[in-house]
Amino acid sequence: MLSPERLSLPGPEYLAQRHVLTYMEDAVSQLLENREDVSQYGIARFFTEYFNSVQQGTHILFREFSFVQATPHNRASFLRTFWRCFRTVGKNGDLLTAQEYHCLLQLLCPDFPMELTQKAARIVLMDDAMDCLMSFSDFLFAFQIQFYYSEFLESVAAIYQDLLAGKNPNTVIVPTSSSGQHRQRQPPNDCNPLEGVEASLFYQCLESLCDRSKYSCPPSALVKEMLSSVQRMTFYGFLMALAKDQGINRALGALPDKGDLFLDPAMDQEIEKLVAHVSGLSVSGPASSSADTANMPARNSPRINSPWKPLHHRRKMDAESEGSNEETDSSEN
Amino acid sequence: MAAQKLPARAEVWSKMAAYEKRRAAAAPVPAGGSGLPEPGRAAPGGGGPTEGSAAEGSAAEFLLRAGVTAMVREALLKVLEARPAEPVSFLAEYFERLVLAEAAAEPPGPPQRLARALWYVCLAHHSHRTAFDSNAGAAYEVLGCGGRRRAAGVDGRLYSELLRRICQRGAAPAEAAAELLRRVRCRDHEAVPFDVFRYGVLTCCVLLEFAAKADALFAVLGAGDSADSRLCQAVLRALEDALGAGHGPRPGRYLEAGSRLGPDRLALAMDQALQERKLGSSMSREEFLRKATALFIAKVKPVE
Structure with missing residues (x-):
């Protein structure tokens, strides 16, 4: 309830401990980047929305890696977003390689370093056979430890x-x-x-x-x-x-x-609806609208929009081209 | 206003200033080495930044001109005063209030004023006395400024309503809150002076915390919603003793009360209570809270 330690800390230490200045500075630099819009929109309103989105954890979407990893809250938000965006992969039972998981990560954070993904994969694979396929939940929990800690x-x-x-x-x-x-x-x-x-x-x-x-x-x-x-x-x-x-x-x-990782009735319903809708038109057209509208960029929609369509043709392709690197892979998206 | 009070704040400002310098690195505008300049000072022809006009895109100047600097400073001051456990949600709420205040151009009606005053009062914990006092002052001003012609002042009706709303925010039993309000209330059309206002508000906040602590105490004494009545009685007696302790000068009285409520004394009292071989009836949470808060209320000096 009341933490006396918090109240007795010197001001700057309190602010640093809670990363207040990190967010305030980020808010101001975001404001500067959009200063024309903000001037019309209202500065107080801009700050309100910024801090609301920090609170909800949506503030890390598509941000640079240095910001995504800047605070524990940002890291947790990123993990949560990654899970929410791509859990259909796991629900489908698809197995992906480290390279492919890295591409998913880069959809949310374009400069996400490959090194971190590889380290997470090493945890799953016990530092062995790095091109192996991993289940979504194995990768996710290993990645969580690697990224957060x-x-x-x-x-x-x-x-x-x-x-x-x-x-x-x-x-x-x-x-x-x-x-x-x-x-x-x-x-x-x-x-x-x-x-x-x-x-x-x-x-x-x-x-x-x-x-x-x-x-x-x-x-x-x-x-x-x-x-x-x-x-x-x-x-x-x-x-x-x-x-x-x-x-x-x-x-x-x-x-x-772990047991609740793929429980999401609301999302299921949404996807059912969407699949019904899409199959009425044409299956897996890249122009189809995204399911997780709140969080997803339009360009990854083909990947999550067709959750019932296995991804193994992609996997085969990746496995065949041994030297496929992240550039070629991400260009497919 | 209170920027000079804490030396610690200077560091925050210098960080802000350093930040502005960083942002303005392209255009060499000295963004206030000694504390942050007021927004007005950014006008051309002011003290330092004459090159600002040349680099029209200067970030620091924009921040000053648009009032961002002042807004950020004010917000950080409030954070420092209140030391919330969740500063991010605190700031979200803070800025939302600002938006609402900006939106309401005409003088706000009593409901809005009450809501704003309540918000001010609850910004900082009452143990942070300086911050609490300054917020109480702000609340008093907000509450009293609604008159069409002039500052109307705070009357007894608004004051009682505010106190009632403060009491609703916590877990204090309704009887206790009502009794407290009876003790500190003013007549509806009476003007309420600030010291009475502050006293009333502070007392309500302390009551809420007292009730919360009593609740926590009960949780320790019992399981679920009932506890051994002998234990409860013993604890309540100890509490009563402590509250009634001593007549000497204040610090001494506080120390004495503290020692009476020390774990050893309490344990002794509880142990003795359990030794009495009476039939162990139970006491409910409500009853315990009611009795405990009644002890507190009895100590509240009525406003005459």
């Missing part, structure tokens, strides 16, 4: 490396995301008969990391639970466990439980 995971990778190398974890200086870059992501998977690192030691390091980190960390009680039930833990085993943990998903609050 990005900085935390960088530090975890570094800690893991140090533990593997047998360094004393208590003297480990947790690197910032930039200094962690050079030595992460090479956990040797099978050079050791005892795979991974000792779970309790790993937890101790993570706990102190969470205490110090200024970035979002998963609730340490849940991490503790996860690590106390096993003797040893590998890096990707840990990430996979994070991704599968519904408690962490709930604490994060962006996505529903």
